Every structure is written in C-alpha cells, then in structure tokens.
Amino acid sequence: MKARPAVPSFWVVAVAATLATVVLTAAPLAAAADNPNAAKVARGQYLVSTSGCHDCHTPFKLGPNGPEPDMSRALSGHPQSLVMPPAPQLPPGPWLVTMAATNTAFAGPWGVSFTANLTPDAETGLGQWTLKNFTDTIRTGRHMGRGRPVLPPMPIPVYNNFTEDDLEAVFSYLRTIAPISNRVPEPLPPAQSTAAK
Helix, strand or coil, X not given: CCCCCCCCHHHHXXXXXXXXXXXXXHHHHHHHHHCHHHHHHHHHHHHHHHCCHHHHHCCEEEECCEEEECXXXXXXXXXXXXXXXXXXXXXXXXXXXXXXXXXXXXEECCEEEECCCXXXXXXXXXXXXXXXXXXXXXXXXXXXXXXCECCCCCCHHHHCCCCHHHHHHHHHHHXXXXXXXXXXXXXXXXXXXXXXX
C-alpha cells in the first residue's frame, strides 16, 4: 500500500482559519437575516459611522495624535459643562466661520449653533422623539419638523438624499446606543453670538 504524501502543516492551518472565518462571519449574517430589526440597526450603525455624524455630535478631546472623538461621550452633542464665550469677531474677508475645539459649537452669520445630543436620553436627547419627529427634522430642516431651523453645519441638503429606510435605520440604531444626560444649549442669534464680554 502506497503512503499518501504528507499535507504541509501551513495548509492545515490555512484551511482551519478559512473555515473558522466562514463560521464566524455566517453567524452574524444569519442572525441579521433571522431578525430584521438587527439588520436595520446594523445598517443604521453603518450609516452613522460613514456619514460624518461623529464628526460633530461626538465631542473631540486631545489625544496622543491631536484632536479625536471622545467615544465615551459618543453622539452626546455639545458638552453642557462647556460654556462658550462670545464668538471672536472675524475681519471682513473670506473667513466666515469659527468653531470650538470640541467641534460641537459653530459661529457664523446665523449666530452660534451647538450640536444636538443624539443619544436616547429621555430628558436631554432623542428619548422622547418618534421616528416621524426624526424623519421630519431631516426632510424639512426644522427641529422636530416644525420648530426652529436646523442650523449649519448640519448638512440637511445632503442628508435629504437618505431614503426613508435609511432614516429609519439610523433612528433605530440611535435608539440602541447608551443614553447620556447632556443638555445642549439653545442656538444663539447673530446679535448675541458676538456680544461684548
């Protein structure tokens, strides 16, 4: 009887690793397929992570390589403990906007805007909001679809390209993140934004 040639050990390891990857990858996909809400939340997380939401709604902190999002305060908006002084007066010219080091407060011709708390905190975030409130805000560019204008730099014209399913996915994901109690100040009109100290 002829002996079979030995299979190199690296092939055994490669096949085992491939099978493990297939099994580990298939499990979440199967779970999402079995649970449409899990798939919707996963889609919402992807959209939030790739659409710049953390760029403004997660306060920045100084990290080892410079400013970075402080994920311990993910999507909680402008920190209530950071009371902003009057915005600096820019000279006439091409400069138009100033912003806080946290990347959560912006001053321009519209006044001062503060990024909202998107966490599901019932008192200071989106905890009391419905999907309709959220969708209407994006579609109309007005707070809760009927209130004050949503101010720059919120890219409402860009986010209006989201489908209804996209907005529902984003809202579904935002309902699953940790609620953070953080009361964001109301925007300031232009006259107050640069008032003398």
